[in-house]
Amino acid sequence: MSDLDISRSAPGDGSMGIREIMQFLPHRFPFLLVDGVESCIPGESIRGYKNVTRHDAGSCSNRSVSAMPTLLVIEALAQVAVLLAMKTLSLNPNHENLFFFAGIDDGTFHDHAQPGDKLYLEARVLRLMRGRGIGKFATRAYVAEKGVAGATMLAAMRQSPLETGS
Numbered sequence: 001m002s003d004l005d006i007s008r009s010a011p012g013d014g015s016m017g018i019r020e021i022m023q024f025l026p027h028r029f030p031f032l033l034v035d036g037v038e039s040c041i042p043g044e045s046i047r048g049y050k051n052v053t054r055h056d057a058g059s060c061s062n063r064s065v066s067a068m069p070t071l072l073v074i075e076a077l078a079q080v081a082v083l084l085a086m087k088t089l090s091l092n093p094n095h096e097n098l099f100f101f102a103g104i105d106d107g108t109f110h111d112h113a114q115p116g117d118k119l120y121l122e123a124r125v126l127r128l129m130r131g132r133g134i135g136k137f138a139t140r141a142y143v144a145e146k147g148v149a150g151a152t153m154l155a156a157m158r159q160s161p162l163e164t165g166s
Contacts, residue, residue: 014040016048016083023093024086025079030055033076034121037083043125046084050076050119067112068119073149074104077139081123081153085135088128089157096159102134103154110147117143126152133157 016024016037025032037048052068082099091097113119119141126136133156140150 014038016040020093021083024083026098027079031075032079033072034079034083037080040084040087042084042087042090043128045122045124046080046087048080048083048121050113050121052113052115052117052119054115067114068117070109070112070149073113073119073141074107074151075101076119076121077123077141077149077151078153078155080121081135081137081139081155084123084125084137085128085155085157088125089130097133097157098159099135099155099157101153102156105152105154107149107151108147109149111143113141113143113148119143119148123153 014037018035021034021037022028022032025034027033033050034048035051037046040046050068054066078101085091085099086093086097120143122140122142124138126138128135135155135157137153137155138150139153141148
């Protein structure tokens with residue numbers, strides 16, 4: 001594996017490249033908002049990142065603002081929380097089980113992520129009810145230790161309608 005190959009992760013270090021992330025999440029460009037995972041400790045925490053581009057900032061309805069919209073930051077945090085839940089529950093990346101964003105509490109928005117920024121995304125398990133498939137996560141996003149957003153998020157797991165035939 002080349003040092004420049006970001007598509008794969010090193011075995012056992014908790015990191016994930018984009019190809020592995022795409023196995024776990026059903027999202028694809030432009031809605032896949034996690035470019036990589038630097039560390040993941042199942043049952044505890046995850047740290048991923050999104051390289052912010054002009055495309056992300058161009059999604060903003062206010063064209064005078066060149067920043068990644070906060071709604072996309074929240075979606076990126078939800079995606080990294082789902083990766084943590086799937087790793088914690090040892091779910092296979094087969095899209096049989098899908099997680100849905102179920103709620104947000106205590107959302108805070110501080111600053112913006114600009115094109116060229118590396119937006120770090122962190123999630124920590126607060127509670128994960130395995131039998132019910134419901135998780136609660138503390139999340140935060142930041143650029144160079146400067147807070148961008150944070151929230152307590154809820155996620156709910158459901159079997160994929162494609163797998164059940166419904």
